[in-house]
Each structure stands twice: as structure tokens, then as C-alpha cells.
Amino acid sequence: MRRAAELELALSPRPAGQTLQHWLYQELRAALLSGRLPAGARLPPSRELARQQGVSRSTVLAVYEQLSAEGYLHGAVGRGTTVATRLPAPQPTPRVPASTALRLSHAGQRLADSPFPREAGAPLRAFRANHPDLNAFPLAVWNGIVARREQALRPSGLGYADPMGEPALRQAIAEHLRYAQKIVCQPEQILIVASAQQGLDICARLLLDPG
Known part of the structure; x- marks a missing residue:
């Protein structure tokens, strides 16, 4: 899994006339309130975020300090900066006007109205429709074959297959x-x-x- 330092945090373009610090503060705060950055998530180090966004490290540090003072972030030496478990402001709930509500096609509506329930993750039971006896599957043999094939994987095997x-x-x-x-x-x-x-x-x- 890639770490926060290896991912570039997507931010909206800076409006004309807005300072870099105010823009970065508004973007990070919006990401926190909307849940894009969930509780406990680790933010990129200040040097890395500055490099990603093309700003000075002092700008990032000032924004991190302001968000920490407001209770949005927690910083600890050796552990980086993380999102607080409880945000000081409630998460906004956007309201979608009726005129812009999602409308399905006729085929999509028929699928949505299907009487057949989805049973993904349902507990195994006897005589369940369209499901074999999964307990009878030779998992040990299968896992051994999969492990050998993974070790033999080459770049040519990563493209589209026949x-x-x-x-x-x-x-x-x-x-x-x-x-x-x-x-x-x-x-x-x-x-x-x-x-x-x-x-x-x-x-x-x-x-x-x-x-």
C-alpha cells in the first residue's frame, strides 16, 4: 500500500487574488470536513506537500499549525500529522435539488427494480441458489498453485490476455x-x-x- 508521502493530494486550482496560505487552508479544511481525509488519516509531510503543490514549506507548516490549533489535525514527533478523530465542525450534508436528482435509463430502472436480492457476503447455507458447496473447494491445493504462479509472473503477463x-x-x-x-x-x-x-x-x- 502506498503511503501518504507517495500520493499527491488533489486540490482545486487557486482562485485569482487568493493567497497561497488561505487557498491551502481552505482546500485542506474542505477535504477534512467532506471526509476525503478520514479520521486518523496521515497527511503528507510538510516538505512533500510543499513539493507537490509548488509552495514553500513555511506555507504548509503555517496551515498545519492553524488546522492543529483549530482541532482538525494532530501532530506528534516521529508519527507525522494525522486527522483528528473528532472534528470541531459537523460534516456538511449536501442536498441535491430534485431537478438534478439521478435518473436511470429504462434498462437501469429494471435492474434496480429486480426482485432478486443480492447475497454478496451472506452466510453459507445449504441449497442456496447459484452457489456451489464452497466448503468442498480444495483451497490448500488452489493456494499452492496461486503462490507458484505469482512467483513466476513476468511483465508480459500484466497486459491484456486472450x-x-x-x-x-x-x-x-x-x-x-x-x-x-x-x-x-x-x-x-x-x-x-x-x-x-x-x-x-x-x-x-x-x-x-x-x-
Whole structure:
């Protein structure tokens, strides 16, 4: 995970006529109140923030000191500057006018009105629809294979892959089908999908017309 010193904090452009210190103070304070910088988050060191924003370190130190005096920040030697757990001002709740409320397309509204609940993170139970017995999955074998593949990863493996699926996997599937199922096919005839539902969706798109 990248540290705060390695990330550039995005700030709005400085308005004409506004001093650097006032601009930086307003931007950091707004980030704190809006939750962009959550409680306990570590701010970049003063030298790094000064470099990122093209200002002097004394400007950053003055802003940090002002925000600390107002109760927004905490600073400790050796631990850096962090956001206070309790902010002195309540977090604003923006109100969206009715005229600018989000409107979905017809397809999006049908999805939003779907009667099928999302069960992500639901506890495992018997006979749950569309879910196999996850306790029967060979996790130890799988984790061992994943660890070996991660160690063998090369830059060439970080780009876009074959849209049909990993060629070596399709070759292994073809050999398995030929040996165990008496199905003779070539790797070029095999398509790797994320689920049976995706496979049915692809078939429907290829074979069926509206109506």
C-alpha cells in the first residue's frame, strides 16, 4: 500500500487574488470536513506537500499549525500529522435539488427494480441458489498453485490476455475432454467464461434476435 508521502493530494486550482496560505487552508479544511481525509488519516509531510503543490514549506507548516490549533489535525514527533478523530465542525450534508436528482435509463430502472436480492457476503447455507458447496473447494491445493504462479509472473503477463481465455487452460480443458469425456475438440473451440450465466448470455446474444 502506498503511503501518504507517495500520493499527491488533489486540490482545486487557486482562485485569482487568493493567497497561497488561505487557498491551502481552505482546500485542506474542505477535504477534512467532506471526509476525503478520514479520521486518523496521515497527511503528507510538510516538505512533500510543499513539493507537490509548488509552495514553500513555511506555507504548509503555517496551515498545519492553524488546522492543529483549530482541532482538525494532530501532530506528534516521529508519527507525522494525522486527522483528528473528532472534528470541531459537523460534516456538511449536501442536498441535491430534485431537478438534478439521478435518473436511470429504462434498462437501469429494471435492474434496480429486480426482485432478486443480492447475497454478496451472506452466510453459507445449504441449497442456496447459484452457489456451489464452497466448503468442498480444495483451497490448500488452489493456494499452492496461486503462490507458484505469482512467483513466476513476468511483465508480459500484466497486459491484456486472450479474450477467449488463457491458452494453456483451454489446451488443458481440450485434453481433459478428449481423455475423460470422449469429446474431441480444439483449444480454439473453447471459451472461458466467468459463470454459466455469462455463457448463456453470450449464446443468447449470438443466436437470438429481439422478439
